[in-house]
Amino acid sequence: MKVRRSERLVAITHYLEQRPYQLVPLTFFAQKYNSAKSSISEDITIIKRAFLNSHLGVVETLPGAGGGVLFTPGIDHQTAESYLFDLKALLADPKRILPGGYLYLSDMLGNPATLKKIGQLIATQYAGQKIDAIMTMATKGIPIAHSVAYYLNVPFVIVRRESKVTEGPTLSVNYASDSSNYVEKMELSKRSLSLGSRVLAVDDFMKGGGTVSGMQNLVQEFEGQLIGVTVLVEAKSPNDDLTKKMTTSLLNVQDLTTSSQVINVSMGNYLQRTDFARFETKD
Amino acid sequence: MKVRRSERLVAITHYLEQRPYQLVPLTFFAQKYNSAKSSISEDITIIKRAFLNSHLGVVETLPGAGGGVLFTPGIDHQTAESYLFDLKALLADPKRILPGGYLYLSDMLGNPATLKKIGQLIATQYAGQKIDAIMTMATKGIPIAHSVAYYLNVPFVIVRRESKVTEGPTLSVNYASDSSNYVEKMELSKRSLSLGSRVLAVDDFMKGGGTVSGMQNLVQEFEGQLIGVTVLVEAKSPNDDLTKKMTTSLLNVQDLTTSSQVINVSMGNYLQRTDFARFETKD
CATH class of the missing domain: 1.10.10.10 (Winged helix-like DNA-binding domain superfamily/Winged helix DNA-binding domain)
Structure with a gap:
């Protein structure tokens, strides 16, 4: 017919x-x-x-x-800006502040509409680049990785602090944890990532960049290349210059302490690092 | 214009x-x-x-x-059947068998196209029902919950075995673990689920139903109601009749032992439990 x-x-x-x-x-x-x-x-x-x-x-x-x-x-500059303002407004609620300078983000990371915006923003930044896999750290980075992976049409892999019986053989590296002063371990199932992959790392929260350095080492163990890192919220810039250079943040929070009555949320460096030219309407 | x-x-x-x-x-x-x-x-x-x-x-x-x-x-019966056959073919690879009668599923659960099929199948089953939240257990259930939540347009919440500094106050229950003979604890952030919610639970793998019983108790602690449970793979029927009655599986595996050379994958009870009438083409 x-x-x-x-x-x-x-x-x-x-x-x-x-x-x-x-x-x-x-x-x-x-x-x-x-x-x-x-x-x-x-x-x-x-x-x-x-x-x-x-x-x-x-x-x-x-x-x-x-x-x-x-x-x-991919989205144009104006849409990206409006998405970032939406995310900023959501984040600015002082009830999010948790002991130890952390932020409650689980509601945002469990909302499909919010995750779509985050996914579209990050996928626009890396549009057209050769990427073999999205990498994230369990648990809260997973929905972000899933959303980005959907728009870029590549698989995502999950790094864990401790491996599970359902992962098979793993490769592990040690890293200086952002959330403690200890050196911790991160592991990735050997069969989840092909050797030599070009990897994009995404995460919900960055506080010093220890996790990112760890992921960088882990990707090297798989003989691959970390081509970029984008996080939803950066609370503290990476200590390491290389990590700093390759990290993009959608939003920034400053001076996060338990006694804060407000959250100082500002735009991250996302808009500066993203080329929207091909997604702009031509009238 | x-x-x-x-x-x-x-x-x-x-x-x-x-x-x-x-x-x-x-x-x-x-x-x-x-x-x-x-x-x-x-x-x-x-x-x-x-x-x-x-x-x-x-x-x-x-x-x-x-x-x-x-x-x-929502999808029609024929599309649902073809999606299930696709998933069955993916699952039937004997290389998936891991020590202890577990299955390697991370590749399927990191593939956006596969996750879309799983999400569409489960969303079709519960189409039109009043559901306030999707619940899953960290870690591998998360992409399934995300996909279902997207199609049903509701938030998803993540139950953890141990709470994190980024969750705030939690409610916890004990449960008989499927993967060990021990009684374990599961926790959910108090602010992630409203009291009295109607909850749909999803997970990747069921082996005896202990996790589901735990989720049932957890939902009760939130004064809510578990309205259904759908899992990707059922390896062992729930021991408890109530859990059995409310559980839907997309696929079933039998006699999973480390020495198996083949995986016996069969269809679960999904097709019997789903009403496709409103999604069928009328010519």
Whole structure:
């Protein structure tokens, strides 16, 4: 049965949005909707414009035999800024302050709408880069890693403080914990990450960067390369210059003490480090 | 600027898909796209049919002053069956068998495409039910909870074996661990779940149901109600009849021992327990 343009537009929009960074040949849609390739081509032209105008990202047509349609999710500068303001407003609640200069974040990290914003922001920063896996530290980084992994269409791996019976053989490194003055251990299941992977690390909270240094060493044990680190909240800049240089934060909090009556939340360096050019609407 | 129908269809499809279970007034779209309400109404009619034909779920128009458009994600029986077969094929790899009768699942639970299937399956089972929160046990249940929470548009909460400095005050219960013969403790941050919540529990692996009994007690401590439990893999039926009655499994594995050369994977009781009627295409 031939499918009408209006219905095709809905179906192709859905199909592409669910498959970021996957090349789909035009002939696939032509067969699926029993339509001429030229009609599908016109559909894609409409979808390209609508995606850009709705700030969903970029739809490209790659020519040639191995070509097809490719959807790269990404938001423009204005949308990114408004997402960061939303996150900042959520974070600024002084009830979040916990003993020891920690922040209660579990509500934000258990809210699918908030996680989508975080995922879209981080995926925009690394859009188009070659990344093989997202890495995070259990537990609260997991939903962030999941959301970023979804938009970048790569798997995510979970580093743990202690390995479990369900992980099989692991590789481990020691690191100076951000949350204690002790040297701790972090482990990753050997089979969860291929040797030589290009890894993007994400986490919820950074306080000194010890965890990141540990992840850097862990990635080296897997003969891979850490290509970047982005955290939701930075409470204390990394001590180490290399870590500092490669770390992006969405938000910053300063002077976090238990006696604080307010949280000083400011923007992190995310907007400076992200190139939005390809995701801007061109009118 | 007035937006053309073709572009509106793309934009509204995206808007609704990103907002499951959220009532959107037609006037919102009319203003957003500077179009007559009658045109938007026609758009929605096209989108309804296309969503159902593409097995995305149901789009409904609720009449009246407080009305609008509502998207309920859900898949039909055939799609559900094909997703289960995909998961079954992934699971059947004998290399997954770990010492002690455990299964390596981290690759599946770190793959966004696999997690989407799991999320859509479970969200279809509970479509339209009043659920206030998804609950899971750290660590491997988290991506499943996140995916289900996304499709049902509710928050998820994470139960831990030991509380962290970043959780604030907790409530805890003891439970008979599935993975050891000991009585263990599970804790949940007090502020993460409102009193009286209706809770859906999800997890990756069930072996006897001790964890589920624990979650049941924990939900009672929050004066809430556990309305269902769905797990990806059931390795051993719950010992307790009540737990057994309320537990749904996507897949089952039998006779899991370290010496096994094959994994006996079969379908769980998911298909029997799920009503797909409203998500079936009507031609």
